[in-house]
Structures are given as structure tokens and as C-alpha cells.
Amino acid sequence: MSTTTAPLFPTLRLRRWQGVLLALLAVVLAALLVFVIVQPIKVLPRIRLAPGFALRTADGSLLTNESLRGRFVLYSFTYVGCQAHTCPETDAIMRAVQSHLRQGRIGEVPVSLVTIVLDPENATAAALQAYAGRVGADPAIWHFVTGDPTTLKTVVGAGFEVFYEAQADGSYVFSPAMFLVDGWGIVRAAYRPVIHPPSADRILQHLNVLEREVRNSRGIARLGYEAAHLFLCYAP
Amino acid sequence: MKRFLPALILGLIGLALVAVFAFQRLRPPVFHGQIMQAGDPVADFTLTAHTGERVRLSDWRGRWVALYFGYTFCPDVCPTTLAQLAQARRQLGAEAEKVQVIMVTVDPERDTPERLAAYVRAFDPTFVGLTGTPAEIAAVASPLGVYFARQEVGGASGYLVDHTASVLLLDPQGRLRLIWPFNTSPEFMAEDLAYFLRRG
Numbered sequence: 388m389s390t391t392t393a394p395l396f397p398t399l400r401l402r403r404w405q406g407v408l409l410a411l412l413a414v415v416l417a418a419l420l421v422f423v424i425v426q427p428i429k430v431l432p433r434i435r436l437a438p439g440f441a442l443r444t445a446d447g448s449l450l451t452n453e454s455l456r457g458r459f460v461l462y463s464f465t466y467v468g469c470q471a472h473t474c475p476e477t478d479a480i481m482r483a484v485q486s487h488l489r490q491g492r493i494g495e496v497p498v499s500l501v502t503i504v505l506d507p508e509n510a511t512a513a514a515l516q517a518y519a520g521r522v523g524a525d526p527a528i529w530h531f532v533t534g535d536p537t538t539l540k541t542v543v544g545a546g547f548e549v550f551y552e553a554q555a556d557g558s559y560v561f562s563p564a565m566f567l568v569d570g571w572g573i574v575r576a577a578y579r580p581v582i583h584p585p586s587a588d589r590i591l592q593h594l595n596v597l598e599r600e601v602r603n604s605r606g607i608a609r610l611g612y613e614a615a616h617l618f619l620c621y622a623p
Numbered sequence: 624m625k626r627f628l629p630a631l632i633l634g635l636i637g638l639a640l641v642a643v644f645a646f647q648r649l650r651p652p653v654f655h656g657q658i659m660q661a662g663d664p665v666a667d668f669t670l671t672a673h674t675g676e677r678v679r680l681s682d683w684r685g686r687w688v689a690l691y692f693g694y695t696f697c698p699d700v701c702p703t704t705l706a707q708l709a710q711a712r713r714q715l716g717a718e719a720e721k722v723q724v725i726m727v728t729v730d731p732e733r734d735t736p737e738r739l740a741a742y743v744r745a746f747d748p749t750f751v752g753l754t755g756t757p758a759e760i761a762a763v764a765s766p767l768g769v770y771f772a773r774q775e776v777g778g779a780s781g782y783l784v785d786h787t788a789s790v791l792l793l794d795p796q797g798r799l800r801l802i803w804p805f806n807t808s809p810e811f812m813a814e815d816l817a818y819f820l821r822r823g
Contacts, residue, residue, distance in 0.1 A: 407638065433659050436799065439770035439787055451770045453787055537758070541765045545666075571657045571802060572768045609653055616660060 428615040429622040431575040431596055437462075437568040438546020442503065442532035445515035450501070450532050452572055458497045459597055461590060462566040464549060465502055466559045467509040467518060473563035473580075478502075478522040480565070483587035484594075485528050493591075494598040496570065500529040503543055505551050505559050507533045547574075567593055570601070596622045654818075655811035656792070656803035664797035668763045670727065673740035673752035681797060687722045687819060688793040689812075692769045692786055694730035695742040700788045700805060701726075702746075708790065709747040710809035711816065718820050720749075727753045729771035729786045731760050767791060767799075794819070 437460075441451045461484060463477045481500050488498050504510040504518070510533040519531050533539070543549050551561030565585045567576040576593050578585030604612040614620075665680070672678045680688070689708055693701030705726065712719040726743055728734035731754050734742075739752030754760070764771060764787075771786035788805035792815070800819065803812060 404634070404637075407634075408641070411638070411641070433657075435659075435662060436766070436768035436791075436802075438765045439768050440765060441770055441772040449772065451772065451785075452768065453770050453785070538761070538765075541762055545762065545766045573657065573659070573802075613653070613658070616658075 428611050429596055429620055430600055430612060430615045431567070431593055432619070432621055433616065434574040434577060437566065437572050437574050438542045439572075440534070440538070440542045440546070442534040442538070442542070445512055445519055445526070445531050447512055450530055455499055455501070455568075456572060457570040458499050459493070459570065459594055460499045460501055460568045462547065462568065463500075463502045464543065464547075464551070464561060464564065465504055465518075466506040466561075467504060467514050468506075468557065469559070471558075477563050477565065477585070480585055480587050480590065481529060482523050484590055485523075485525055487587070487591055488528055489525065493594050494602060496598050496601055498528070498594060500524075502529070502531050503539070504531055504533040505539060505543065505561060506553070506557075507535060507539065509557075565590070567597070569597055593622060654801055654815050655807055656790075656801045656815065658801055659799050661794065661796075661798045661800060665793060665799055666766060667797070668759075670753040670755040670759060670763065671736060673736045673743060673754075675736045678751075678753070680793075683723050683725070684797055685795050687795060687816065688797075689722060689724045690767070690791040690793060691724070691726045692729050692764055692767075692771065693726050693788075694728050694784050694786070695734050695738055696730060696783070698783070704788065704790065704805065705743070705746040705750070707807070707809045707812065709750070711812035712747060712749075714809060714813035715816060715820070718817070721820055722816055723749070723751065725751045725753060727760065727763060729760060729764065729769075729784050731755055731757050792816075792819075 437452065439452050441449045444450050461481065463481055465474050465477065481502065485500055487493075504515060515531045515533065519526065519529070524531065534542070543551060547564070547566060549562050549564050551559050553559055563580060565578040566574050567578075567590065569575050575597060576590075577583065578590070600612055667679055667681045669677055669679045691701075691704055691708070693704065695701075705724070708724045712722055712724065715722065724747065726739075728739060734752070734754050736752070736754060739754055743750035743752040755763075760771075768789075769787040771784050774783045774785050775781075776783050790803040790807070790812075791799055792801040792803065794800045801815060803815075
């Protein structure tokens with residue numbers, strides 16, 4: 388006696404056009420998969436809007452976020468009498484980035500450095516200039532700014548989400564964060580100790596990623612960059 | 624071979640049409656402003672509406688919100704932007720009711736609710752004007768990337784207010800999705816809005 392068993396998987400009978408359509412779909416899916424795995428385009432995330440501000444510079448003029456539009460801006464924070472190790476470390480990173488910028492290696496997009504000084508009561512024009520001189524700031528690239536306590540709290544605390552608090556001895560407890568902001572005023576990288584510790588190399592690498600996006604994100608290539616954002620192809 | 628030629632050509636044309644259709648449907652959209660990945664909702668705030676009521680931004684959850692910072696004495700930028708927003712809304716037809724335009728004043732000293740009401744309604748009766756104390760306005764504006772500063776110019780107007788002129792588009796969950804730079808055309812705004820309204 389012979390028995391016939393049903394096949395485990397029924398054979399899929401396709402018309403030719405259905406086969407072609409399936410093949411097309413497979414190619415599209417494979418291309419997507421390759422894009423997501425290989426990540427041929429790297430971008431930095433668009434984290435949130437950087438705060439709007441009008442703050443006083445060392446020469447008494449106002450620096451606003453609008454006057455920095457179209458530039459990449461690296462922000463850091465300090466206070467006039469800061470002796471804690473975090474301030475010299477941050478200043479050294481800013482100085483290293485500045486030194487690189489002076490050699491003009493970040494493409495066509497201009498870059499500015501801004502250090503927000505948290506103690507307006509001590510941050511006179513002379514004190515800001517002295518601080519800038521001490522850390523070797525080039526006034527054409529690196530700006531030191533401050534404002535009244537309420538404005539600073541709004542910009543630094545609410546805008547950049549950096550906690551800081553004055554102490555009885557005149558020092559400040561604060562998180563030594565740094566932020567990279569693009570020409571649209573969007574925070575593209577946040578550097579915080581432990582989680583994403585800042586280093587000049589890392590910041591310069593990120594500046595190059597941003598510059599490439601600005602330079603190449605045109606026409607059909609813009610779709611690739613938007614896809615990179617969509618699939619979270621972020622630079623480390 | 625000749626027998627199959629017409630079928631082959633037709634097949635290729637069909638394939639090309641399918642590819643174009645798939646590309647149109649599947650490609651990442653290209654907007655006329657700067658797109659943001661949908662993150663957390665922007666921080667809620669309470670201000671005074673042109674009706675005199677205290678309102679919260681979250682009161683408009685469920686609708687797309689075009690948020691603009693300007694003032695009624697503004698000589699050029701604000702009326703241009705509000706007129707463009709009104710025109711963009713008109714181009715959306717019936718869908719326009721899903722879009723709320725809100726102008727937050729950066730000149731709270733002069734922009735009373737009554738003055739704001741007359742101003743925003745002149746562009747579109749559905750527009751909302753918001754005001755508050757200078758401290759309230761500053762606390763709302765800065766975290767949204769908006770700067771404003773008073774500029775003394777003398778003369779009859781006394782002073783002008785320099786301010787960020789971008790329009791922020793928030794989705795129905797209150798998340799920032801798009802930033803239109805100043806002078807984005809109404810057609811472009813309407814195109815972007817139509818895409819969002821279609822796709823959500």
C-alpha cells in the first residue's frame with residue numbers, strides 16, 4: 388500500500404509579473420538592509436533647538452544666537468575664578484579646536500567657539516578679557532559672554548539643560564558640558580562627562596561630519612542624508 | 624523573439640511606472656524647512672491669549688501648531704510672515720482647521736491682548752496672539768531658540784524689537800517637527816503641511 392504525504396510547505400505558484408514585483412521588493416529591502424548595516428552616510432542627530440540669547444561679550448557688544456546663524460558653534464561654560472580641574476580641561480579642548488580652526492581645516496562653513504561665563508557679578512569686561520587672554524582665545528573665533536543671572540539661568544539652565552549653582556565661597560557647582568550647534572541653531576552633539584566625554588579629536592571629527600552633511604546634502608544626495616537621519620546612522 | 628517584444632516593452636514601461644510610484648511613496652520627504660526628529664514635546668507654557676484668557680500651549684494638542692514670535696509694531700518681517708502663514712492655511716482648504724497659527728509677542732509692554740486681537744485677526748480670524756510678562760515671554764522664547772532684544776530707534780515708534788523670525792511647526796503631540804526660515808513661501812509651507820497632514 389502506498390501513501391502520499393502533503394508537502395510541508397505548499398509550492399508558491401506565481402505569475403511572471405508577481406515574481407518580478409517580488410524580486411523588486413526583495414532588492415529594495417536588501418538595499419535598505421545594506422544601508423542600515425553598512426551605514427555609508429553618517430550624520431549627527433538633531434537633538435533639540437539651542438537656546439536663543441543676547442549676551443554681553445568682553446568688548447561690551449551683544450552676541451546673539453541669530454548672529455551665529457549659518458555657523459557651527461561649540462559652546463562651553465565656566466566662571467571667572469574657576470580653579471577646578473574641569474575648567475582648565477574644557478579650556479584646553481576649546482584651545483585645541485581653535486588651533487585646528489586657525490589652520491582652516493573644516494571646509495567652507497565658519498566655526499565659532501562661545502564660552503558662557505556663569506558669574507556676571509565677577510565677569511566684568513576686564514575680567515572676561517583677562518580670562519580670554521589667559522586661555523589663549525583668538526577674539527575672531529572664541530567669544531566669552533555673560534548676562535544677567537535670570538537670562539543666564541534661562542539660557543544655560545532651561546536652554547542647554549546644564550545645572551549650575553553658586554556656592555557660598557563664590558565658586559560654582561556645574562556640569563562641565565559642551566555642545567555643538569549647527570547653522571540652523573540645532574544642537575547636534577552634547578558632550579557630558581562619563582556619558583559622552585568631550586575631546587578635541589571627537590569634536591573635530593563631528594565638525595567634519597557636519598561639514599560633509601552641509602556640503603553633500605543637496606539634490607538627490609539629500610535623500611540619502613535624510614535616510615541616514617531616519618535610520619539613526621549616527622557618527623560615534 | 625519578435626513575438627515577445629511588445630510584451631517586453633510593455634513590461635519594462637510597467638516596471639518603470641511601478642519604480643517611480645514606489646520612489647514617490649517610499650522616499651524620505653524633502654521639506655522646505657529644517658526637519659527635526661520627533662523627540663519629546665516642547666516644554667509646556669502658560670501665557671495670556673488675545674481673548675484675555677490664560678492658556679497653555681498644550682491646549683492645542685491634537686492640532687498642528689505653527690508657532691511664531693513677533694510683535695504688532697513690527698514694520699516688515701512679522702506682517703510678511705503672518706500673511707504667508709494665512710495664505711498657506713487657505714491653500715490647505717478644509718484641512719486648514721487642523722493647523723493653528725500662534726504668534727507670541729516679543730513686545731509684551733505694548734502688545735496688550737486687545738491690540739494683539741485686532742492684529743492677528745486682520746490676517747486670519749483663527750490666528751491666536753499670546754502675551755505675558757516680559758519674564759514669562761523670555762522663559763518661553765529662549766528654550767525654543769528664539770532671541771529678542773529691544774533696539775532704541777527714536778522717532779515716533781520709540782523702539783523696535785530684533786527677534787528670531789523662524790516659524791516652528793509642532794505636531795499634534797506638541798513635538799517640534801520643522802523649522803521654516805523667514806520668507807518661506809506660502810506654497811512651500813502648504814506643501815510641507817499637506818505632507819504632514821496626510822502622513823501624520
